[in-house]
Amino acid sequence: MMLRRFFAWLRRDLRATISLAFLLALGLLAVCAPLIAPYPVTAQDVDNTLASPSAAHLLGTDDLGRDVFSRMVHGGAATLYASGLAVGIALLLGLPVGLLAGTLGGWVDDAISRFIDALLSFPSIVLAIAVTGALGIGLTNGMIAVGIVFSPQLARLVRARALVVRQELYVDAARCFGASTARILWRHVLPNTVQPVIVQVTLLLAAALLAEASLSFLGLGIQPPSPSWGSMLARAYQNMELAPEQMYAPGLAILCTALAFNTLGESLRIALDPTTKR
Amino acid sequence: MIAAARWRVIRRRLLQALPVLVLATFVVFSLLKLMPGDIAITLAGENATEERIHEIRELYGLNRPFLVQYGNWLAHAMQGDLSKSLANGEAVATSIARAFPNTLLIVVLAMAVALGLGVPLGMLAASRPDGLRDRLVTSIASLGIAVPNFWLAMLLVAWLALNFGWFPATGAVALKDDPLRALHHAILPALALAAGGVAEVSRQLRSSLVEILSSPQVRTLRAKGLSAGVILWKHGLKNAGVNLLTVATLLFNRMLAATVVVEAVFAIPGMGNLIVNAALTRDLPVVQGVVFVMVLVVISINLAADLLYTVLDPRIS
Numbered sequence: 107m108m109l110r111r112f113f114a115w116l117r118r119d120l121r122a123t124i125s126l127a128f129l130l131a132l133g134l135l136a137v138c139a140p141l142i143a144p145y146p147v148t149a150q151d152v153d154n155t156l157a158s159p160s161a162a163h164l165l166g167t168d169d170l171g172r173d174v175f176s177r178m179v180h181g182g183a184a185t186l187y188a189s190g191l192a193v194g195i196a197l198l199l200g201l202p203v204g205l206l207a208g209t210l211g212g213w214v215d216d217a218i219s220r221f222i223d224a225l226l227s228f229p230s231i232v233l234a235i236a237v238t239g240a241l242g243i244g245l246t247n248g249m250i251a252v253g254i255v256f257s258p259q260l261a262r263l264v265r266a267r268a269l270v271v272r273q274e275l276y277v278d279a280a281r282c283f284g285a286s287t288a289r290i291l292w293r294h295v296l297p298n299t300v301q302p303v304i305v306q307v308t309l310l311l312a313a314a315l316l317a318e319a320s321l322s323f324l325g326l327g328i329q330p331p332s333p334s335w336g337s338m339l340a341r342a343y344q345n346m347e348l349a350p351e352q353m354y355a356p357g358l359a360i361l362c363t364a365l366a367f368n369t370l371g372e373s374l375r376i377a378l379d380p381t382t383k384r
Numbered sequence: 385m386i387a388a389a390r391w392r393v394i395r396r397r398l399l400q401a402l403p404v405l406v407l408a409t410f411v412v413f414s415l416l417k418l419m420p421g422d423i424a425i426t427l428a429g430e431n432a433t434e435e436r437i438h439e440i441r442e443l444y445g446l447n448r449p450f451l452v453q454y455g456n457w458l459a460h461a462m463q464g465d466l467s468k469s470l471a472n473g474e475a476v477a478t479s480i481a482r483a484f485p486n487t488l489l490i491v492v493l494a495m496a497v498a499l500g501l502g503v504p505l506g507m508l509a510a511s512r513p514d515g516l517r518d519r520l521v522t523s524i525a526s527l528g529i530a531v532p533n534f535w536l537a538m539l540l541v542a543w544l545a546l547n548f549g550w551f552p553a554t555g556a557v558a559l560k561d562d563p564l565r566a567l568h569h570a571i572l573p574a575l576a577l578a579a580g581g582v583a584e585v586s587r588q589l590r591s592s593l594v595e596i597l598s599s600p601q602v603r604t605l606r607a608k609g610l611s612a613g614v615i616l617w618k619h620g621l622k623n624a625g626v627n628l629l630t631v632a633t634l635l636f637n638r639m640l641a642a643t644v645v646v647e648a649v650f651a652i653p654g655m656g657n658l659i660v661n662a663a664l665t666r667d668l669p670v671v672q673g674v675v676f677v678m679v680l681v682v683i684s685i686n687l688a689a690d691l692l693y694t695v696l697d698p699r700i701s
Contacts, residue, residue: 224407229641239663240418357535365530
């Protein structure tokens with residue numbers, strides 16, 4: 107039943123289908139990276155640096171003579187892993203906090219809401235940079251920082267949803283039957299937050315991707331010799347006058363992936379919104 | 385009577401901003417606690433002598449309770465004393481005073497571009513929903529939101545600065561030294577920064593205009609024989625104004641963040657440059673100082689917007 111509705115939705119929404127297909131292909135590419143990439147990420151062809159695309163090197167080589175296509179494939183894996191990690195942490199922090207604030211209400215809600223407001227007044231990347239600076243640079247620390255910074259957005263969303271559900275008649279009924287707060291949270295409030303959370307998570311994946319790219323571009327994220335699309339852009343930037351074409355592949359990859367996540371998220375929002383007319 | 389009510393609203397807004405300010409500054413201070421290991425040893429740097437470590441402990445009051453440390457830090461910070469850089473010993477407030485105008489110029493210019501392009505594009509899209517122009521604007525907006533600012537910045541440098549030489553590729557000039565050259569340097573960074581803003585403004589304005597234009601109130605106006613243009617300008621834009629203010633406020637926050645990466649591309653000695661270098665060398669007082677000033681700016685802007693709402697829309701209280 108669920109599956110049939112899902113396919114019916116895909117048939118109706120061409121943009122969502124294309125985005126989803128693109129992301130699935132990318133995921134596959136990332137999982138099979140060692141099989142697909144023709145060279146290891148650190149293999150150098152020292153006589154052949156900053157080469158143009160050829161049969162041996164599909165996207166040319168970088169300034170150290172490393173195959174750009176192989177690094178794109180491995181970099182994609184790192185980028186996707188990093189985005190998933192950041193959003194996972196945001197979920198882990200934001201979901202329970204939002205649920206608690208929305209369900210318990212009262213002073214707990216007041217305190218948590220003020221804290222969310224405070225965190226949301228930080229420019230996101232700036233706070234992520236600061237947290238990375240404190241935790242120490244590196245991809246995992248960087249993404250923990252991004253996850254922390256994104257968590258209030260999820261918490262606020264879940265809180266708002268929980269506040270609405272708490273007022274519902276069937277929750278009152280459950281309470282009359284003696285259901286505990288924990289049971290109400292688990293059986294009634296949580297399921298009701300799933301749909302908006304799915305939408306928000308999809309959109310956050312795009313934001314996390316851009317954040318990873320930014321941090322790695324600045325040198326605060328992934329550390330050499332491992333590649334991510336952001337750090338590849340940093341290298342391309344250093345060689346901009348010699349080989350400006352080096353910046354096209356990673357930049358386009360980031361753009362297309364972020365676009366796919368955003369498009370999918372917007373389509374999901376419309377599809378899951380019960381007030382939309384069909 | 386009305387004035388008294390408005391004053392009450394303003395006072396309440398100010399009071400609401402206070403806990404946010406306290407919590408936000410608390411987060412800034414707590415960054416220190418995120419550092420693994422003994423903070424004093426990390427702050428003192430590698431190969432520090434025992435005396436230097438002791439000195440750092442005294443300087444930061446690290447042997448006192450956390451809340452006391454925070455109170456102390458906040459009291460100093462509010463008076464403009466943001467401690468000294470561990471790297472070069474310069475007062476953090478001095479570095480920020482030097483860097484902030486460069487950042488502000490780019491952000492303000494980018495804001496002007498975002499509104500200057502986004503508002504007409506949004507109106508164009510809303511004038512005939514689902515028409516060709518609407519779809520074109522909506523597609524461009526999706527691209528604008530997904531494009532990494534710093535990549536766009538690199539493309540602009542490669543094409544317009546290195547290839548054609550129309551703009552300087554790097555650096556900044558202070559506005560007070562030479563306004564024209566300062567603007568010339570700031571145009572490319574501002575454009576790179578504005579892409580997402582143009583997209584956001586046009587998208588939000590389009591959706592709120594479409595909603596307003598399909599309301600019964602506007603249908604009545606149309607029935608009375610008002611032209612589409614008059615309706616769009618006088619009634620649509622006026623009602624979308626409050627919404628636009630919300631978007632602009634959020635945008636300012638986001639641009640303040642994005643400028644950090646864009647500044648790196650153009651090697652602009654602004655706030656971004658300051659915090660990135662500090663984060664790379666774990667110069668925490670500088671990191672804290674930059675975040676502190678930025679969050680103060682954001683909270684002030686939010687507060688100003690809140691107060692503006694009460695002027696724009698008397699129903700809000």
